[in-house]
Amino acid sequence: xxxxTQPPSMDCAEGRAANLPCNHSTISGNEYVYWYRQIHxxxxxxxxxxxxxxxxNEMASLIITEDRKSSTLILPHATLRDTAVYYCIVSSAGGxxxxxxxxxxxxxxxxxx
Amino acid sequence: xxxxxxxPSRDICQRGTSLTIQCQVDSQVTMMFWxxxxxxxxxxxxxxxxxxxxxxxxxxxxxxxxxxxxxxLTFSTLTxxxxxxxxxxxxxxxxxxxxxxxxxxxxxxxxxxxxxx
Numbered sequence: 001x002x003x004x005t006q007p008p009s010m011d012c013a014e015g016r017a018a019n020l021p022c023n024h025s026t027i028s029g030n031e032y033v034y035w036y037r038q039i040h041x042x043x044x045x046x047x048x049x050x051x052x053x054x055x056x057n058e059m060a061s062l063i064i065t066e067d068r069k070s071s072t073l074i075l076p077h078a079t080l081r082d083t084a085v086y087y088c089i090v091s092s093a094g095g096x097x098x099x100x101x102x103x104x105x106x107x108x109x110x111x112x113x
Numbered sequence: 114x115x116x117x118x119x120x121p122s123r124d125i126c127q128r129g130t131s132l133t134i135q136c137q138v139d140s141q142v143t144m145m146f147w148x149x150x151x152x153x154x155x156x157x158x159x160x161x162x163x164x165x166x167x168x169x170x171x172x173x174x175x176x177x178x179x180x181x182x183x184x185x186l187t188f189s190t191l192t193x194x195x196x197x198x199x200x201x202x203x204x205x206x207x208x209x210x211x212x213x214x215x216x217x218x219x220x221x222x223x224x225x226x227x228x229x230x
Binding site for chain 1: 117155156157158161205207218219220221222223224
């Protein structure tokens with residue numbers, strides 16, 4: 001699976017948009033971009049995934065560049081409860097890497113009042 | 114979605130002993146995974162457990178140290194054998210529902226916090 005690079009930490013004011021970047025320059029054509037987050041003392045939580053197109057769900061939006069070498073997770077109106085470690089993961093949805101998620105160090109997002 | 118419970122939620126064990134961690138899912142799933150999260154670190158996949166077959170272990174993890182059972186489609190156990198303080202970690206199970214033959218997301222249990230003294 002392709003490796004990802006994320007900033008170690010970011011801050012965001014409550015109510016503002018949080019934009020979390022991720023570089024995955026070695027991503028291959030069949031690999032998806034996944035985002036998970038881990039709130040302190042809990043198991044990771046799935047947020048969103050995408051292949052080529054931008055995606056939006058009730059939690060967040062995912063913007064993937066046209067060359068697919070980087071992406072941005074957007075939390076449109078961050079709250080204090082969004083304080084967590086955010087993981088950007090690249091993985092294929094099938095084949096020999098079926099289901100395997102390789103977690104990097106992630107980005108610690110701190111939302112402050 | 115899937116709701117996952119783990120038992121125990123935490124334990125303190127003496128070195129040289131073994132602990133079995135249980136993972137229960139509220140629906141039938143084909144694939145279950147066991148992860149380890151050492152203090153201050155990210156998650157590392159230990160093994161994949163499919164019902165009816167031997168677990169598949171990742172590099173650096175062996176069956177003698179981390180035996181896994183998967184007796185049915187809703188349950189799995191991970192045993193941490195002959196424990197040492199280096200085994201102190203959070204152990205998490207996860208499941209991956211399959212939609213139309215493609216896997217998109219995993220659901221994680223709350224984790225088992227193990228301290229070995």
